[in-house]
Amino acid sequence: MQLRLMNRTIEDIRSDFPILSEHVYGKPLVYLDNGATTQKPEQVISRVAEVYRTANANVHRGVHRLSDIVSEQYEAARETVRLFINANTREEIIFTAGTTASINAVAFSFGEQFVSQGDEILISAMEHHANIVPWQMMCERKKAVLKIIPFSDEGILDMYEFRRLLSPRTKIVAVTHASNVLGTINPVKEIVAEAHKHDIPVLIDGAQSVQHGIVDVKDMDCDFFVFSGHKIYGPTGIGILYGKEKWLEAMPPYQGGGDMVGTVTFEKTTYNVLPFKFEAGTPNYAGAIGLACALDYVTKLGRHDIAAREMYLLELATKELSSINGVRIYGTAPEKVSVLSFLPGEVHQYDAGMILDKMGIAVRTGTHCAQPIMDRYGISGTVRASIAFYNTEEEMRILAKGVRQVMEMFA
C-alpha cells in the first residue's frame, strides 16, 4: 500500500536523497529524526550550489545583471511560498531564519504595538520552547501574563479550557499546529474561529505540520503562520513568517538595517513597505531559493500522497512498537502527524538512544525542547521516532527489532 508516489517507487525516490544511502558504524542509516530536520534531495542541494555558482550577488541592490537575476529568483521563491500555503499576497510572506526567528519577530513586534501591563497571552501546554520562551520574554517586558491551555493524557487539547481562558485581556493566541513530541494535530480552524469571535489574533506554529500535508492559511484563517525550511527538505537557516497584511502593516519592524528602510537620515528613518520592512540586512537568498525548490519537490511528489504514506508508516510503527511488552507510547490522539514518542519499559531514553544509534538508527531522545510536556507526564524524556515519506516499511521493523534488543540488554 502507498508504495509509490507520483508513480515512482520508494527506492527511486530515496535515490534523490544522497544521505539516505550512507552507513553509520558500518550499518545502513535508518533516519528517523525527521522531526528535528529532514534530509535534502539532490535537487535542493544542486539548486543552492547553482545560486552560488551562477547567480550570486546581493539582492535588491545592484543595477548589475547578476543582482537582477538573483533578486528575481528570490522574489519568485516568495511567490512559490505564497502559493504553497495559499496566502493572499506576496507582502504577507516574510523570509526569516526559521520558526524560532519568526515567532520571536511576532512576539517582539506585536508585543511592542499591542500588549500592555496585565494583558494575557494564551499558548498551550504542548508547545516546544520556541513557542514558549519568546512569549515569556515579551510578558516579562510588558508585564503581561502567560496563560496555558492544558491537554489530556492522550495528548488532546482541552478545548473547554481554551474557551474558558479566552478573556477580554487576551491579546494573542499562539498554538502549535502539530506537536513535535505527541504528534497531535490540533483543531486549529476551530481555535482560530473561536478566538476571532473575540477579535483575538492567532499564531499557528507550523514547524511540524507543513511538511506532512496541506496547509492553507486562508482556510485556517490564522493571522500568523510560521515554519522552517529545513524541516520540509529545504536548506537550514531559512524560514517563513506569514502574517495577514493588516497585522504586518500595524506592527513595527523588529530589526533595523539595510533593505528595510525608505529614507535614512540621522534625524528620522522611514521604513520600507512590506515584506521588506521585516527583512533587515542581506537576506538568506540562497536559502530562500533552495526552499522554493524543496516546496516544488514536495508539490511534485504530491502532498496528499505524502500524507497518506506517512500515516501508513506511522500506523505500522505504532503497531510494531505496541506489540512489544512494556513499551509505552506518548501521544495517542486520533489525529496525528508521523511522530512517535515512546519509552521502552523502564529503560532510560538516553540509554535506549545510545544503543539504537550503534545499530544505525537515528532517533531523538530527551525532552525534545518541550520540557513542560515531560513534566505533564512526570517523565524525564522520551525516545522519538519521526517519520518521513522516504522511510520504509523495513525501517519500521528495524526500529521495533532494535527496541526489543535494547530492552533485553537492560533487562
Place this chain on the structure above:
Amino acid sequence: MTINELQDQVIEEFALFDDWIDKYNYLIDLGKSLPPIDVKHKTNDYLIEGCQSKVWLHPAYENGIITFTADSDAIITRGIVALLVRILSGRTPEEIMNSDLYFIDRIGLKQNLSPTRSNGLLSMVKQIKLYAIAFSTKSKQ
C-alpha cells in the same frame, strides 16, 4: 595503584571486547554494580546537569582524601560514573587536579562519550576537578 595505573587497567579490560555490544554490556554491568549514593545526597545540590541524563555526585573530604559517591538515572551514564569514581575516588585533591584522563579516548567508546554527545561526561570531570580545587584551597587555609 596510581590514577594512571588504574586507567591502564580499565583500558586493558575494555580491550578484551571486540564488539561494541559487549563494551556496552560491560558498562551496563559497571553501572548496575556502582554502590548506591546516600539518599540524602541525591538532591539538587549534588546534581550535575548533563543535557540528557541526571548525575548526582557527592564528595566527602576526610584526612586529605576525597571519596566520591554517585548515581545517575541512565545506566550507561552510571557505568561511566562508576569508571570515574573507581579512578578518582580516594585520592588527594592534588592527585585529582593534576590528573590527565586519557582512558576515555582509549576504551573505544570515544564516539559515544565525546563531549558533544551531551552526556555530561565533561561536566562530571569538571565538577570532580572543581571539588578537588575547593578542598585543596580549604585545607591550605
